[in-house]
Amino acid sequence: MKILVLGASYGSLLSTKLLMAGHDVTLVCTADEALLINAKGTIVRLTLRDEKEPRLILSGDLRGHLDAVTPAKAVPADYNLVALAMQEPQYDAPEIGDLLSRIASAGKPAMSIMNMPPLPYLRRIPGIDARTIREAYADPSVWDVLNPALVTLCSPDPQAFRSPEEGLNFLHVGLPTNFKVAAFDSPVHTDLLKTLERDIAAVRLDGKEVPVKLKLNESLFVPLAKWPMLLTGNYRAITRSGVRPIEAAVHEDLSLSREVYNWVADLTIALGGSQEDAVPFEKYARAAEGLLKPSSAARAIAAGATRIERVDLLVQKLAASRGLWHPEVDQIVSIVDARLAANRRLAS
Numbered sequence: 001m002k003i004l005v006l007g008a009s010y011g012s013l014l015s016t017k018l019l020m021a022g023h024d025v026t027l028v029c030t031a032d033e034a035l036l037i038n039a040k041g042t043i044v045r046l047t048l049r050d051e052k053e054p055r056l057i058l059s060g061d062l063r064g065h066l067d068a069v070t071p072a073k074a075v076p077a078d079y080n081l082v083a084l085a086m087q088e089p090q091y092d093a094p095e096i097g098d099l100l101s102r103i104a105s106a107g108k109p110a111m112s113i114m115n116m117p118p119l120p121y122l123r124r125i126p127g128i129d130a131r132t133i134r135e136a137y138a139d140p141s142v143w144d145v146l147n148p149a150l151v152t153l154c155s156p157d158p159q160a161f162r163s164p165e166e167g168l169n170f171l172h173v174g175l176p177t178n179f180k181v182a183a184f185d186s187p188v189h190t191d192l193l194k195t196l197e198r199d200i201a202a203v204r205l206d207g208k209e210v211p212v213k214l215k216l217n218e219s220l221f222v223p224l225a226k227w228p229m230l231l232t233g234n235y236r237a238i239t240r241s242g243v244r245p246i247e248a249a250v251h252e253d254l255s256l257s258r259e260v261y262n263w264v265a266d267l268t269i270a271l272g273g274s275q276e277d278a279v280p281f282e283k284y285a286r287a288a289e290g291l292l293k294p295s296s297a298a299r300a301i302a303a304g305a306t307r308i309e310r311v312d313l314l315v316q317k318l319a320a321s322r323g324l325w326h327p328e329v330d331q332i333v334s335i336v337d338a339r340l341a342a343n344r345r346l347a348s
Helices: 011-020 031-040 088-092 094-106 140-145 187-201 222-234 246-251 254-270 281-288 296-302 311-320 327-347
Strands: 002-006 024-028 043-046 055-058 066-069 081-084 110-112 151-155 159-161 170-175 179-182 214-217
Touching (some): 002 011, 011 024, 011 043, 011 187, 024 031, 088 094, 088 140, 094 140, 151 222, 179 222, 187 214, 222 246, 222 254, 222 281, 222 296, 222 311, 246 281, 311 327
Parallel strands (some): 002 081, 024 066, 043 170, 081 110, 110 151
Antiparallel strands (some): 043 055, 151 179
């Protein structure tokens, strides 16, 4: 298959898995990134199970073909599937909005691997009134062109980041967990995901399984299982005076972390999910022990970002629409609002 991936940072992790499985990938990125990737490919640093030293996986060594283009040069009609792997605020750029319109016109299925679910995906969930949450998006209107039936969500559970010491084509995977994707409305489009799931699972490196697989689920709520993790760790890594590692955000007050985590998990169940979709807090808390860096959202704010993905605000508004609230969630939103406002003042 041919897959178009919007975003060459986190998207390079998904693209590497697809290339290993023998599929072709085009990354949509900036001109500088495209020039570098077309010349040298991508590099993903990934540690296999039971190995101490990470492997460097080079796209040029893999079965599939990789190239990179700027948004204006992408031709959605040429692809079987589109993956949305950029940060949500980036989609309001005119050239990205134009590409989304061309994706919609081509009738191509789109799989998001953003922390922030695209609005069309949330419209597929009967318990959600999309009108009550538009304010949580940088520009909700850019999503209006996409048909909800052609949009699905993949939980970006693997932790990966670009190191400032490395090039724009280099990605380090810190926590190699799986991508959990919900089915499309159409069985035909869901079959595409089944093929990718099977092909990625079959990949071996020196006879060993390669972590970060694609796991297909029928439930629309399985990808939302990351929301409690994001609220408990990623956004609480942002403080009024600075940032802290996710591990510290979770473990400095484990009782409060458990309370926030379970409250958000209960919200997803109230929206229509099931207990089976949720990840137990204890499992997340153990994983958080190894998350010794601030979250990407925290690092962005520390670097002066004036906009980030606002899953915290999305969760708060969804809860409010059902008459629910939690003081710690309100505190999280207040802190993020204040830090972003301060960054906007400095940037003006």
